[in-house]
Amino acid sequence: MVTKVKKIVFSGIQPTGTIHIGNYLGAIKNWAELQNNPDYDCIFFVVDLHAMTVPYDASNFQATIYNAVLDNLAAGLDPKKCTIFIQSQIKEHSELTWILDTLTPLGELQRMTQFKEKAEEQKSEVNAGLLTYPVLQAADILLYKTDFVPVGKDQEQHIEFTRTLARKFNARFGEVFKEPAALIPKAGAKIMSLTDPAKKMSKSHGPESYIALFDSDEMIRRKIKIAVTDSGKEVRYDPKNKPAISNLITIYHLFADQPIKEIEKRYAGKGYADFKKDLAEVIIDYLKPLRQKRERLEKNPDYVKNVLEEGRQKAQKIATATMIEVKKKTGLI
Numbered sequence: 001m002v003t004k005v006k007k008i009v010f011s012g013i014q015p016t017g018t019i020h021i022g023n024y025l026g027a028i029k030n031w032a033e034l035q036n037n038p039d040y041d042c043i044f045f046v047v048d049l050h051a052m053t054v055p056y057d058a059s060n061f062q063a064t065i066y067n068a069v070l071d072n073l074a075a076g077l078d079p080k081k082c083t084i085f086i087q088s089q090i091k092e093h094s095e096l097t098w099i100l101d102t103l104t105p106l107g108e109l110q111r112m113t114q115f116k117e118k119a120e121e122q123k124s125e126v127n128a129g130l131l132t133y134p135v136l137q138a139a140d141i142l143l144y145k146t147d148f149v150p151v152g153k154d155q156e157q158h159i160e161f162t163r164t165l166a167r168k169f170n171a172r173f174g175e176v177f178k179e180p181a182a183l184i185p186k187a188g189a190k191i192m193s194l195t196d197p198a199k200k201m202s203k204s205h206g207p208e209s210y211i212a213l214f215d216s217d218e219m220i221r222r223k224i225k226i227a228v229t230d231s232g233k234e235v236r237y238d239p240k241n242k243p244a245i246s247n248l249i250t251i252y253h254l255f256a257d258q259p260i261k262e263i264e265k266r267y268a269g270k271g272y273a274d275f276k277k278d279l280a281e282v283i284i285d286y287l288k289p290l291r292q293k294r295e296r297l298e299k300n301p302d303y304v305k306n307v308l309e310e311g312r313q314k315a316q317k318i319a320t321a322t323m324i325e326v327k328k329k330t331g332l333i
């Protein structure tokens with residue numbers, strides 16, 4: 001009997017205290033679908049080391065990391081179908097980062113879009129970790145011999161950078177790493193801010209610019225009601241000329257699982273207000289079971305602890321094996 005080697009699917013999210021519907025539609029929703037595919041071995045993790053590259057509160061960081069795990073479990077990750085772990089519990093991420101750092105030209109890091117954006121936001125507080133962030137991300141991915149990385153559009157450049165590093169390492173020291181491919185969804189890869197459709201939805205643009213996965217019903221209604229719209233009043237999908245309403249239609253399309261054409265037809269002749277009112281209810285209905293699941297998980301810390309311990313052990317096994325290969329090839333003792 002030939003056993004088919006499963007492809008490795010690997011991705012992660014920063015613990016920032018709030019997961020928004022951009023994170024969910026661009027990434028987590030797809031993770032929850034991919035874990036059901038018998039051809040894939042899925043590994044997901046909370047990237048606490050990455051979150052330290054911007055100012056954060058150490059006194060409640062443990063709780064923030066733990067809550068990010070709860071959020072992801074509530075959002076659909078099933079430990080029976082995938083591995084879930086916390087980045088800093090596997091020391092090999094930091095170890096491999098150092099080795100990959102020595103192969104990375106400084107200029108390449110300085111040109112990365114996310115670095116430039118975040119450095120602009122941080123101004124006087126830019127640390128070296130923010131610059132080498134993509135190397136840590138590459139180490140994360142390569143350590144697990146990843147085939148596919150399901151992410152939103154904003155991570156495309158980091159995955160491309162990871163591929164380059166893998167090639168460089170393999171050419172210099174011999175074949176160890178796979179070149180991973182980004183899996184970017186057709187719809188939802190870049191959900192835009194509710195207050196400025198020219199910017200991607202992000203926690204850094206203020207609470208009215210995003211809907212958090214666990215916002216109350218009232219908050220969701222309010223945020224959709226005050227979300228900016230375009231001039232005119234037609235509910236039509238046209239990202240170039242109507243970016244705000246097109247973003248809202250995309251959100252509707254993904255949460256209601258209805259074709260965009262059908263949504264346009266339903267609201268033909270009606271205005272933005274009717275559409276927005278229904279959109280809020282579509283989001284609320286979809287998120288309700290997630291919120292209920294989260295409440296159940298909150299009452300079950302032992303279960304979560306077990307999930308993390310199992311995940312840590314599985315991740316550790318793979319990470320240890322890869323680092324043995326890496327050390328051998330790079331000439332370390």
Ligand code: TYM
Nearest residue numbers: 011012013014022023026027137151152189190191200201
């Ligand atoms: P992070 O924590 O910023 O975001 C987690 C995931 O959410 C996606 N995303 C979006 N998708 C659509 N629309 C948006 N507005 C939106 N905002 C965020 C992101 O693309 C991402 O998939 N560097 C990564 C974390 C990371 C990682 C990794 C990912 C570290 N190591 C290894 C994959 C593999 C990040 O900051 O994601």
